[in-house]
Amino acid sequence: MHLARGEASVSDLVGLFSLTQPTVSSHLKVLESAGLISRRRVAQSRPCKLETEQLKAVTDWLEQLQEVWEGNYKRLDALLAELKQAQEEKK
């Protein structure tokens, strides 16, 4: 949330969340590997930035996949209803 306002350093975030530095660093590592934030190297510090474009590309793509899969699954619902009826008639 804080990153929505711009870059922040690890020590900024440690101060904000009253978490230890290793905890904040390990959270950031997860976010970075997911491509949700990026980090520059400035001397000893590595400020992080929210990657909103990448985030939007992923959510758009997932939304599109959802539409395609749900389209298939609606047809599958209909096919299963048909198979179920056929199975019951056989009994």
Place this chain on the structure above:
Amino acid sequence: MKPAEVSAPSDREVLVNRSFDAPVNLVWQAYTDPVMMPRWLTAMPGWSMPVCEMATHVGGKYRWRWRNDENGQEFGFTGEMLEVAVHSKIVHTQLYDPGEMGGSMGGEPSIITVTFDESDGITSVVTSIKFASKADRDAAMSTGMTDGMEMSYQALDGVLAG
């Protein structure tokens, strides 16, 4: 049934969750019988699945191909069955075959795991798509987005023509 839930648990994996109002033996049949599969696995409106060669034994190869009914363009997937547990689980490799559609989903095959779980006549199906790398995921993503836009344009053409 609730609509399919699609999520990305990591930067190289996509998970799809959906439940069906049918016992697992019928869901399994719809997922593995090459006569049944093209009846629902048609991908998008205006597309059909003219090639559906399926294998349900470990080491067996499958080949699926889709065709755009209007312009005849095709794309497909091929792969090999890695694990088959009847009424419970299928694991297979998947390689994108761009046909005339173009695009890429990276060089390495992705791994698809489908699990089936029935409870009180409702079968939940979880599909995991695991790309070989984030780069492959990104390639699939940009191919998907291009196709998606193409589809929307075609839909729009249909509306304008109608």
